Amino acid sequence: MKELKKRLQDISHLSSVLALLCWDQEVYMPKKGADRRAASIAELNGIIHNKFLAIDSDGLLTKLKKELDENKLKGKDVVIVTEVWRNFEREKKLPEEFVREIAETVSRAQGVWAEARNKNDFKLFLPWLTKIVKLKRKEAEYIGYEKSPYDALLDACEPGMDSEQALQILNDLKDFLMPFLKEIKDSQKNIKPKILEGKFPLDRQAVFNEMVVSKMGFDMEAGRIDKTTHPFADGLHPNDVRITTRYRLNDALYSLGSVIHEAGHGIYEQGLPVEDFGTPLSESVSLGIHESQSRMWENIIGKSKPFWKYFYPKLQKEFPEPFKKVALDDFLKVINKVAPSLIRTEADEVTYNLHIILRFEIEKEMIEGSIDLKDLPKIWKSKMKEYLGVDVPSDALGVLQDVHWSIGLIGYFPTYAFGNLYSAQFFSKMKKDIPDTDKKMVKGDFVEIKKWLNKKIHAHGKTYKAGELVKKVTGEDLNSRYFIEYLKEKYKKAR
Amino acid sequence: MKELKKRLQDISHLSSVLALLCWDQEVYMPKKGADRRAASIAELNGIIHNKFLAIDSDGLLTKLKKELDENKLKGKDVVIVTEVWRNFEREKKLPEEFVREIAETVSRAQGVWAEARNKNDFKLFLPWLTKIVKLKRKEAEYIGYEKSPYDALLDACEPGMDSEQALQILNDLKDFLMPFLKEIKDSQKNIKPKILEGKFPLDRQAVFNEMVVSKMGFDMEAGRIDKTTHPFADGLHPNDVRITTRYRLNDALYSLGSVIHEAGHGIYEQGLPVEDFGTPLSESVSLGIHESQSRMWENIIGKSKPFWKYFYPKLQKEFPEPFKKVALDDFLKVINKVAPSLIRTEADEVTYNLHIILRFEIEKEMIEGSIDLKDLPKIWKSKMKEYLGVDVPSDALGVLQDVHWSIGLIGYFPTYAFGNLYSAQFFSKMKKDIPDTDKKMVKGDFVEIKKWLNKKIHAHGKTYKAGELVKKVTGEDLNSRYFIEYLKEKYKKAR
Numbered sequence: 001m002k003e004l005k006k007r008l009q010d011i012s013h014l015s016s017v018l019a020l021l022c023w024d025q026e027v028y029m030p031k032k033g034a035d036r037r038a039a040s041i042a043e044l045n046g047i048i049h050n051k052f053l054a055i056d057s058d059g060l061l062t063k064l065k066k067e068l069d070e071n072k073l074k075g076k077d078v079v080i081v082t083e084v085w086r087n088f089e090r091e092k093k094l095p096e097e098f099v100r101e102i103a104e105t106v107s108r109a110q111g112v113w114a115e116a117r118n119k120n121d122f123k124l125f126l127p128w129l130t131k132i133v134k135l136k137r138k139e140a141e142y143i144g145y146e147k148s149p150y151d152a153l154l155d156a157c158e159p160g161m162d163s164e165q166a167l168q169i170l171n172d173l174k175d176f177l178m179p180f181l182k183e184i185k186d187s188q189k190n191i192k193p194k195i196l197e198g199k200f201p202l203d204r205q206a207v208f209n210e211m212v213v214s215k216m217g218f219d220m221e222a223g224r225i226d227k228t229t230h231p232f233a234d235g236l237h238p239n240d241v242r243i244t245t246r247y248r249l250n251d252a253l254y255s256l257g258s259v260i261h262e263a264g265h266g267i268y269e270q271g272l273p274v275e276d277f278g279t280p281l282s283e284s285v286s287l288g289i290h291e292s293q294s295r296m297w298e299n300i301i302g303k304s305k306p307f308w309k310y311f312y313p314k315l316q317k318e319f320p321e322p323f324k325k326v327a328l329d330d331f332l333k334v335i336n337k338v339a340p341s342l343i344r345t346e347a348d349e350v351t352y353n354l355h356i357i358l359r360f361e362i363e364k365e366m367i368e369g370s371i372d373l374k375d376l377p378k379i380w381k382s383k384m385k386e387y388l389g390v391d392v393p394s395d396a397l398g399v400l401q402d403v404h405w406s407i408g409l410i411g412y413f414p415t416y417a418f419g420n421l422y423s424a425q426f427f428s429k430m431k432k433d434i435p436d437t438d439k440k441m442v443k444g445d446f447v448e449i450k451k452w453l454n455k456k457i458h459a460h461g462k463t464y465k466a467g468e469l470v471k472k473v474t475g476e477d478l479n480s481r482y483f484i485e486y487l488k489e490k491y492k493k494a495r
Numbered sequence: 496m497k498e499l500k501k502r503l504q505d506i507s508h509l510s511s512v513l514a515l516l517c518w519d520q521e522v523y524m525p526k527k528g529a530d531r532r533a534a535s536i537a538e539l540n541g542i543i544h545n546k547f548l549a550i551d552s553d554g555l556l557t558k559l560k561k562e563l564d565e566n567k568l569k570g571k572d573v574v575i576v577t578e579v580w581r582n583f584e585r586e587k588k589l590p591e592e593f594v595r596e597i598a599e600t601v602s603r604a605q606g607v608w609a610e611a612r613n614k615n616d617f618k619l620f621l622p623w624l625t626k627i628v629k630l631k632r633k634e635a636e637y638i639g640y641e642k643s644p645y646d647a648l649l650d651a652c653e654p655g656m657d658s659e660q661a662l663q664i665l666n667d668l669k670d671f672l673m674p675f676l677k678e679i680k681d682s683q684k685n686i687k688p689k690i691l692e693g694k695f696p697l698d699r700q701a702v703f704n705e706m707v708v709s710k711m712g713f714d715m716e717a718g719r720i721d722k723t724t725h726p727f728a729d730g731l732h733p734n735d736v737r738i739t740t741r742y743r744l745n746d747a748l749y750s751l752g753s754v755i756h757e758a759g760h761g762i763y764e765q766g767l768p769v770e771d772f773g774t775p776l777s778e779s780v781s782l783g784i785h786e787s788q789s790r791m792w793e794n795i796i797g798k799s800k801p802f803w804k805y806f807y808p809k810l811q812k813e814f815p816e817p818f819k820k821v822a823l824d825d826f827l828k829v830i831n832k833v834a835p836s837l838i839r840t841e842a843d844e845v846t847y848n849l850h851i852i853l854r855f856e857i858e859k860e861m862i863e864g865s866i867d868l869k870d871l872p873k874i875w876k877s878k879m880k881e882y883l884g885v886d887v888p889s890d891a892l893g894v895l896q897d898v899h900w901s902i903g904l905i906g907y908f909p910t911y912a913f914g915n916l917y918s919a920q921f922f923s924k925m926k927k928d929i930p931d932t933d934k935k936m937v938k939g940d941f942v943e944i945k946k947w948l949n950k951k952i953h954a955h956g957k958t959y960k961a962g963e964l965v966k967k968v969t970g971e972d973l974n975s976r977y978f979i980e981y982l983k984e985k986y987k988k989a990r
Contacts, residue, residue, distance in 0.1 A: 013538040016531060017512060024515060028523075032717040033735030036511060036772075043508040047542065222527040240528030277531075 001077050004060060005279060008084070011051050012278030016236040018044050023234045023242050027226045038107075052091065061088060076281055079463050083280035090156075093142050102135050106408040113406030120396040122377050129405060130373055133366050136410050140367065150367045153411030158286045158418060160465035163364055166414050169421065170357050173480040177354055178387060180487065184338055184350070185389075187494040191337045195330065198322045200252040208318050209245065209256055212311060213263040216297060217450035218243075222270055231258040233294075235269030237277050242266075252319060253335060257298060264297035265290060267450060271458030280462040287412065289466050291419025292426060293453065299349050299420075300427050300486065301449070303335050306441035336490065340388040342397045349420070350487060354387045356417040359402070363410050422470060424483035426457070429474045496572050499555060500774060503579070506546050507773030511731040513539050518729045518737050522721045533602075547586065556583060571776055574958050578775035585651075588637045597630050601903040608901030615891040617872050624900060625868055628861050631905050635862065645862045648906030653781045653913060655960035658859055661909050664916065665852050668975040672849055673882060675982065679833055679845070680884075682989040686832045690825065693817045695747040703813050704740065704751055707806060708758040711792060712945035713738075717765055726753040728789075730764030732772050737761075747814060748830060752793060759792030760785060762945060766953025775957035782907065784961050786914025787921060788948065794844050794915075795922050795981065796944070798830050801936035831985065835883040837892045844915070845982060849882040851912040854897070858905050917965060919978035921952070924969045 018041065025037050055061050061084065067073050068081045109128040116125035140149035143156075151162045158166075206225070214220055218241075228244040235241040243262035248254040268290060276282040284290050301307050308328060316323040323331070338348045344355035362379060365371040371379065380399040381392045392398040404412055431437045434448050441449075456473050470478050516536050524532055550556050556579065562568050563576045604623040611620035635644035638651075646657045653661075701720070709715055713736075723739040730736040738757035743749040763785060771777040779785050796802050803823060811818040818826070833843045839850035857874060860866040866874065875894040876887045887893040899907055926932045929943050936944075951968050965973050 010538060013531070013535040014542075017516060017535050017539060020515065020519060021512060024519070028719060028721075030715070030717050030719055030735055032714070033731065036508070036732050036734060040508040040512050043505060044512060047509075219527070220525070222525050224523060224525050226523075236528065237531050239531060240525055 001064065001073075001080070004055070004064060004080070004084070007051075007055050007060075008080075009278035011048060012237070014044060014048050014051070015278075016240070018048065019234050019236045023236075026228045026230075026232070027242075027244060049091070052088070055084070056088065061085065076276075076463075079281060079461075080279050083283075083462050086159075090143060093144075094139065095142075098135075098138065098142065102139070102408060105131055105135060106406065109406045109408075110403070113400070113403065117396050117400040120394045120400070122395045122400060125400065125406070126374060129376075132405065132408055133373065133410070136408065137367055137369070148364070148368055150364045150411065153367065154414065155411075157411050157415050158288045158466060160286075160467045161288075161414075161418070166360065166418075167364075169478060169480055170353075170360055170414065170417060173353055173417065173421070173483070174357050174387070176480065176484045177350065180491075181338070181340065181350055181354070181388070184491050184494040185340070188338045191333050193334050193337060195326055196253060196322060196334050197250045198252070198319060200249060200319055202247045202249065204318065205247055205252055205255050208252070208315070209259040211314070212256065213243075213259055213266075215311075215444055216260070216263055216267065216446050218263040218266050219270055223266055225259065231262050233262045233265035233269065235266070235272075238270050238272045238274040238282065241269040252315070257302070257335075260302040261294045261298035264294035267297070267453065268293040268458055271450075271454040272461055273459055276461065281460075283462045285457075285460075285462055285464065285469055286466040287415035288418030288422055289457065289469065291416055292422030293457070295419045296423035296427055296453075300423055301441070303332070303349075304441070305332060306438040308332060309442045310444040338491070338494075340390050342384075342390060342392060343401055350491070351388055353417045353420060356413050358383045358387055359413040360417070363405070363413065367410060418466075418478065421478055421480055421483045422466075424486045425470060425474050425476070425478065425481075426453075428482045428485075430456075496559065496568075496575070499550070499559060499575070499579070502546075502550050502555075503575075504773035506543060507732070509539060509543050509546070510773075511735070513543065514729050514731045518731075521723045521725075521727070522737075522739060544586070547583070550579070551583065556580065571771075571958075574776060574956075575774050578778075578957050581654075585638060588639075589634065590637075593630075593633065593637065597634070597903060600626055600630060601901065604901045604903075605898070608895065608898065612891050612895040615889045615895070617890045617895060620895065620901070621869060624871075627900065627903055628868065628905070631903065632862055632864070643859070643863055645859045645906065648862065649909065650906075652906050652910050653783045653961060655781075655962045656783075656909075656913070661855065661913075662859075664973060664975055665848075665855055665909065665912060668848055668912065668916070668978070669852050669882070671975065671979045672845060675986075676833070676835065676845055676849070676883070679986050679989040680835070683833045686828050688829050688832065690821055691748060691817060691829050692745045693747070693814060694744060695814055697742045697744065699813065700742055700747055700750050703747070703810070704754040706809070707751065708738075708754055708761075710806075710939060711755070711758055711762065711941050713758040713761050714765055718761055720754065726757050728757040728760035728764065730761070730767075733765050733767045733769040733777065736764040747810070752797070752830075755797040756789045756793035759789035762792070762948065763788040763953055766945075766949040767956055768954055771956060776955075778957045780952075780955075780957055780959065780964055781961040782910035783913030783917055784952065784964065786911055787917030788952070790914045791918035791922055791948075795918055796936070798827070798844075799936070800827055801933040803827060804937045805939040833986070833989075835885050837879075837885060837887060838896055845986070846883055848912045848915060851908050853878045853882055854908040855912070858900070858908065862905060913961075913973065916973055916975055916978045917961075919981045920965060920969050920971070920973065920976075921948075923977045923980075925951075 021037065021041050021044065025034075029037060061081075064073070064081045065085050068078060068085070073081055105128070109132060112128050113125050116122060136153060137149055140152035143152040145152040146162075148163045154161055154163055154166060210220065210225060213225070222239045223241040223243065226242065226244045227246060229246060231243070231245045233241065233243045243259065243266045245255045245259045245262065268284060272282040272284065274282065305328075308331065312323070312328050312331060336348070338350045340351050341347060344352065347355055358380070361383070362371070362376070366373065376399050377395050380395075384390045384392050384398065404410070430449065430452050434440070434452060437449065440446070457469065460469065464472060467478065470476070513536065516532065516539065520529075520532050556576075559568070559576045560580050563573060563580070568576060600623070604620075604627060607623050608620050611617060631648060632644055635647035638647040640647040641657075643658045649656055649658055649661060705715065705720060708720070717734045718736040718738065721737065721739045722741060724741060726738070726740045728736065728738045738754065738761045740750045740754045740757065763779060767777040767779065769777065800823070803826065807818070807823050807826060831843070833845045835846050836842060839847065842850055853875070856878070857866070857871070861868065871894050872890050875890075879885045879887050879893065899905070925944065925947050929935070929947060932944065935941070952964065955964065959967060962973065965971070
């Protein structure tokens with residue numbers, strides 16, 4: 001075990017480097033550095049891949065797997081060997097040639113997708129999407145599955161989840177959301193986001209953002225915030241976690257919202273046990289659990305009244321124009337406004353999940369081969385109309401809006417919705433565990449919230465699968481009930 | 496040859512990564528990331544080292560070396576095999592255990608040095624310096640030398656140079672500088688640097704800096720400027736070259752001077768032939784030649800009247816206070832003021848080289864074993880008095896001021912002086928080759944200067960040794976005459 005841990009740790013030093021390369025590429029790399037950066041990333045990826053497979057070159061991993069199967073391992077060692085073996089099996093199943101083919105395809109497809117979106121020309125992207133879907137189906141075959149090939153892809157993003165379970169959870173959610181949206185939609189029309197517009201110098205926005213995330217418990221000595229086109233969080237390791245944001249001069253909440261979201265991811269990464277870094281004990285559980293951390297801070301906490309009771313006076317002091325003349329309740333109405341729209345990333349808490357359900361239904365059928373890819377724009381438009389009541393004027397604002405499929409991410413979308421459900425389920429339990437959560441927030445005391453998340457979720461790394469973790473923490477399987485209750489409560493006056 | 500180039504290129508992708516790790520460490524890495532960064536750098540260093548030695552694992556390099564010796568290689572291939580073999584031999588000569596010992600020693604010694612400087616306690620550092628000198632002497636033995644062990648160390652920094660030649664060149668320079676300094680010193684006393692002080696917001700300084708280096712020809716699409724404690728230039732590869740600076744609110748020239756210096760290094764790095772990157776054809780010649788590029792831009796060009804005839808009105812416009820009321824000639828007097836002082840890095844063009852000569856004389860004797868290390872503070876003080884007329888009040892401001900020895904850099908200092916000499920020798924030739932150099936500068940046209948440097952120096956990579964290059968470009972061996980003429984001309988009114 002000691003030798004296995006050493007080998008994993010050596011690899012982890014290189015994985016940290018890879019994370020830095022990707023961060024720098026988005027944040028500070030000069031334009032002309034792109035080609036050679038791609039080559040550096042490919043070279044390092046190759047080295048990491050080979051080093052990972054070399055773990056078993058002398059049979060070390062096979063030997064430990066045997067001990068595991070014979071119940072000779074104990075405690076944390078069980079987790080480490082189980083998870084490393086799972087990864088190892090998965091990597092071995094995909095032939096090197098296939099991995100290269102898929103990498104080359106998506107690297108070229110991404111450019112075609114960007115062009116197709118610019119030109120609003122789905123036909124341009126169609127041959128590439130066809131190729132990607134074919135490859136992802138092949139990947140599912142290599143990996144193996146019981147019922148649907150989609151299960152194999154979903155399992156890579158949300159280990160332990162299958163499409164049957166996903167379908168049931170998301171259908172429950174859909175059954176609630178569609179009538180609920182109709183019910184509250186009209187009440188939202190008089191809420192005017194314009195009242196929050198102003199002129200907010202970017203450097204002062206940045207200082208305010210930093211103050212907020214520090215209060216949340218994001219450690220600025222073990223992380224940083226920079227500016228990029230698309231916000232993201234990138235953990236090199238628990239002591240170096242970098243988040244990014246973008247700004248609008250006239251909208252202070254645009255940047256702050258994304259910073260709170262990414263800091264949620266960041267607090268998770270910082271909360272992984274650094275002493276086990278390199279092993280599965282210090283890896284996040286799943287994309288869905290990761291997203292639960294960001295969405296909890298961004299929405300459940302970061303759009304709540306107690307949170308803003310503390311921060312709103314500070315925001316008013318920093319930017320008296322326009323906030324001095326906007327009452328807290330009006331402010332909260334605006335930041336929680338529900339309005340069906342075309343673009344997923346700009347959607348509110350109610351409609352966001354309908355965007356996800358739409359994609360989930362489509363990509364499941366794509367992989368199972370039950371729809372013709374050339375019909376995608378038509379299907380997209382009809383579902384948007386049905387679920388959100390929105391007319392899609394162009395494919396650029398429709399089926400071409402997201403980068404995911406072009407980079408081979410199929411099975412990823414549902415984890416965004418799971419994140420929302422997990423977050424509500426966790427938060428409900430947390431409020432039972434921490435007395436006076438709301439009062440603490442009003443006082444700007446987020447310490448116990450962060451500690452609860454650290455202890456209940458972050459500290460375990462990959463010790464539990466997502467499904468096990470949610471059961472262990474909340475006593476129930478993942479379900480949509482808590483999220484539905486949360487929305488009902490939040491919008492009770494709107495009904 | 497094709498295979499050799501491929502192997503070198505694969506390594507170069509990782510060297511670029513290493514350069515990024517070091518850059519990030521100084522510029523943006525959060526404080527708590529330090530330990531794991533050191534581990535990542537060590538891991539990657541090990542991989543690069545092994546990959547480099549593996550070049551010959553199947554005898555490829557040995558085979559090519561044989562072809563080289565039999566005169567079967569032509570043109571650029573000769574350079575590549577010669578230089579790669581030279582490096583390979585050098586790396587093979589140092590036992591792995593020795594390399595590790597020296598790395599560990601200097602990594603710990605650096606902290607001790609910093610503490611010793613803080614506490615002004617040379618005795619604290621003495622045992623570590625003793626250990627380092629011993630190890631560097633051992634390194635010289637491993638590498639081999641003809642006359643002095645110092646030659647082996649000097650050759651690593653300035654290939655082709657030996658201590659006899661260095662001694663002669665630097666003695667010539669000293670013979671001129673010491674009386675020259677006495678001659679002009681008094682004329683400098685009435686020059687008041689205070690007249691250039693003001694209040695210069697850092698972001699506006701940064702914009703001005705960027706304008707200046709862009710005019711010089713530093714390509715901001717293939718590079719960037721950031722803020723660090725100590726300025727440096729770091730070339731990941733010719734298309735991604737990063738320079739750094741530091742600021743003083745009351746002194747706009749403090750940052751600008753260092754930016755011009757680092758941009759000189761940066762223009763060299765950007766000028767290396769990118770198509771050959773990874774091979775010696777795209778490596779800089781030597782530390783001395785590198786320094787010639789930075790010092791030429793910083794001093795010979797960047798403190799000249801033609802340069803400032805163009806930029807001074809812009810500086811006056813950007814910062815009317817105080818520059819509007821300072822005439823150009825008075826401005827030039829201040830930025831060229833000669834004043835003996837304690838600290839090398841803050842020295843003017845005349846006294847700087849005396850600082851270097853002092854260190855050169857001391858470190859040569861250190862390695863040759865002809866002085867007792869515990870006498871260093873005494874020797875330092877007496878030489879400072881003799882060469883610069885300066886009384887050294889403390890070791891912190893004396894023998895402990897530079898980091899170099901603590902990190903094992905012995906044989907490095909003289910290259911700073913060589914840089915000054917090369918720069919004057921190159922510049923003299925350039926002015927003959929480019930008609931109306933001064934008039935072009937006055938118009939803000941630096942294109943031909945940059946092109947001349949690209950063509951005569953940068954484009955060759957390591958094709959020529961420093962000594963060969965200076966002879967090829969200027970028709971003469973390196974000597975102090977041009978630098979001496981340059982100083983005489985600059986300070987002719989002061990005598």
